[in-house]
Amino acid sequence: MPTTIKDVAARAGVSPATVSRVLNDRPGISPQTRERVLQAAQELNYTPSVAARSLATARTYNIGYVGYKYGAGPPTDLRSSNATPGILEGIDEELTRRGYHLLTTYVDKEMVRGLDVPNMVRQGRVDGLILNGPAIRPRFILHLRNMGLPVVLVDNLLNETAIDCVLCDNEGGAYQATKHLLEHNHERIVFLSGPADWLSSRERAVGYRRALQEAGLEPRVVFMPSTTVDTGRDGILTALEEYPDLTAVMAVNDATAVGAIQACQQAGRAVPDEIAVVGFDDEPWAQLHIPSLTTVRICWYEIGIQAARRVVDLIERDNQVPIQMRLAVELVIRQSCGCPVTTD
Amino acid sequence: MPTTIKDVAARAGVSPATVSRVLNDRPGISPQTRERVLQAAQELNYTPSVAARSLATARTYNIGYVGYKYGAGPPTDLRSSNATPGILEGIDEELTRRGYHLLTTYVDKEMVRGLDVPNMVRQGRVDGLILNGPAIRPRFILHLRNMGLPVVLVDNLLNETAIDCVLCDNEGGAYQATKHLLEHNHERIVFLSGPADWLSSRERAVGYRRALQEAGLEPRVVFMPSTTVDTGRDGILTALEEYPDLTAVMAVNDATAVGAIQACQQAGRAVPDEIAVVGFDDEPWAQLHIPSLTTVRICWYEIGIQAARRVVDLIERDNQVPIQMRLAVELVIRQSCGCPVTTD
DNA sequence: AACTATTATGCAACCGTTTGCACAACTGTT
DNA sequence: AACAGTTGTGCAAACGGTTGCATAATAGTT
CATH class of the missing domain: 3.40.50.2300 (Response regulator)
Structure with missing residues (x-):
């Protein structure tokens, strides 16, 4: 029903293989051919099938975000950890820039303790993971990492086994x-x-x-x-x-x-x-x-950006040595410390 | 590398087709065969390939959530619309229950105005959409709906063209x-x-x-x-x-x-x-x-659950007539109205 | 002019499922 | 005993890309 790589190939007068190579910037294509293919793809408004590509390459271009929730049901109290405002926006921003997508899920205490692997990981729907929060325990982290995915921690770190992480100072x-x-x-x-x-x-x-x-x-x-x-x-x-x-x-x-x-x-x-x-x-x-x-x-937004960057780098570049990133924080002076009242 | 349906078939002494039928609860399989297949799948810890399944069925079991952000960069002000606390947890909860997954992205004013279709939609990574917030304009909504996906609105509705929505009263x-x-x-x-x-x-x-x-x-x-x-x-x-x-x-x-x-x-x-x-x-x-x-x-959490339910229903059941859901709200009496001080 | 090296492209296998169709093995009828 | 109907299973063709290998066409060398 939607246009496929064959349609593009036919219109450009080349083989599907050639179209694939053009679209993936593979070397060894003459400029004229490349141009014709791009033209054809454009005219047909072609978008490659994600499923087919994933099947062939074993890559999804999805990143999983695992947040922490306090038990099932609606959030009750006003807490620190479910308040990382803007982190998802930051992650989304960077992932979009790099051609990736964000899959979101939440785990609670019980799942963490039971080493309950989120479906999106078990099913291989993601190429990498961002785990947010100190309540996500080391055993759980290692268990997820053992599934073979690059993992970046946020607001948490693991000393024993070096795992990439981004935290504030x-x-x-x-x-x-x-x-x-x-x-x-x-x-x-x-x-x-x-x-x-x-x-x-x-x-x-x-x-x-x-x-x-x-x-x-x-x-x-x-x-x-x-x-x-x-x-x-x-x-x-x-x-x-x-x-x-x-x-x-x-x-x-x-x-x-x-x-x-x-x-x-x-x-x-x-x-x-x-x-x-x-x-x-x-x-x-x-x-x-x-x-x-x-x-x-x-700056949760910035933390989100950096975490996303890092996980994509881990996926795309090899021989990465684990990095621990520390983002500076800023003391915001208001009244509760006894400073004179100012309008801010 | 990971185990495939063929491995399971071999171990159970049947064809891949039979395994597929068992795993998808198709009729016409003898109880003994079914049992042997399930056994084999279990022993091999088999998980079907998402990509292959998507390719064959044209279904992703992903739902897209589109939130609204005020311009690029970190959120600045304290606002209503980027504060729908718990809605993602609610959506995730229900989607997980139904075997779906949550893809998250954010759009800003400019994208809405420019009818900028999110990548996850254009690439067909989702089977349905949840759009959150009154700032997502009618034209944008209709444009997304025209991509052929079921759409559920949250905290918003469209009168002219009936689209499913869930709002509070x-x-x-x-x-x-x-x-x-x-x-x-x-x-x-x-x-x-x-x-x-x-x-x-x-x-x-x-x-x-x-x-x-x-x-x-x-x-x-x-x-x-x-x-x-x-x-x-x-x-x-x-x-x-x-x-x-x-x-x-x-x-x-x-x-x-x-x-x-x-x-x-x-x-x-x-x-x-x-x-x-x-x-x-x-x-x-x-x-x-x-x-x-x-x-x-x-109750954003509950709104999330209902929105997720609805979008899955739209996908899985046909001939659905659009539904507008209204969730009751609760007046919480504290001090700013002049009621006597109480400890809550 | 013959021969090698290089460049550009096509062929076809493969990724791992699902599913229409064919068919073998039974059951029950006359 | 022959036949139609049912039930359970397998074959093989999709689904839509990617990629190793072969090869045709071109350029470069002596």
């Missing part, structure tokens, strides 16, 4: 933000962390520690099992019990920061006047919060 | 919310609308008007060219000039509501005490806002 961001609190002359700063087995939590904790140590102060870290508003609330209450004299909080992300702020206020400690708080991620709503959140901005 | 939601303001004894309520050519704006305006008319009051609508925090700010200022005596605002979405609140406060009018505000969408951050937003909740 978690440590640097936390360092900068903590440093900012120190410049406000805070000396008793708590780090409200997420799960210790999440990379971003650990790295941000490291940045925080480094800043404190440089200032000759004692780090105080509270690990929490999640990074929601609720755990932020609980976390700060724990912290306030253990360190009643604290004057500032570095939160592992914005949701946690908001929880902390709420709990502080309920406990009668004004933010930022009595307790300063900074977050991480610069969620779109961070500037709307009252007080507006001082936080660390992550 | 915009009118009912706005009606309910406005009604709630009326119960607070407000009599001078303004509707802060988005673009008049966005379906959701229009429908919400209708709900608002109906509520006012039932109360015997004069509707006051201000249309704005977009639905960001900024346009919310500008919009309320315009409204305040025109109707200085207004006591309540029904905003077309949460971002607009926030803009309105900010501008009111800057103008020295307390929210909700002097001016009550309600939003629409119940964005994840709406409850964090101060004052927390009274707003209308949309």
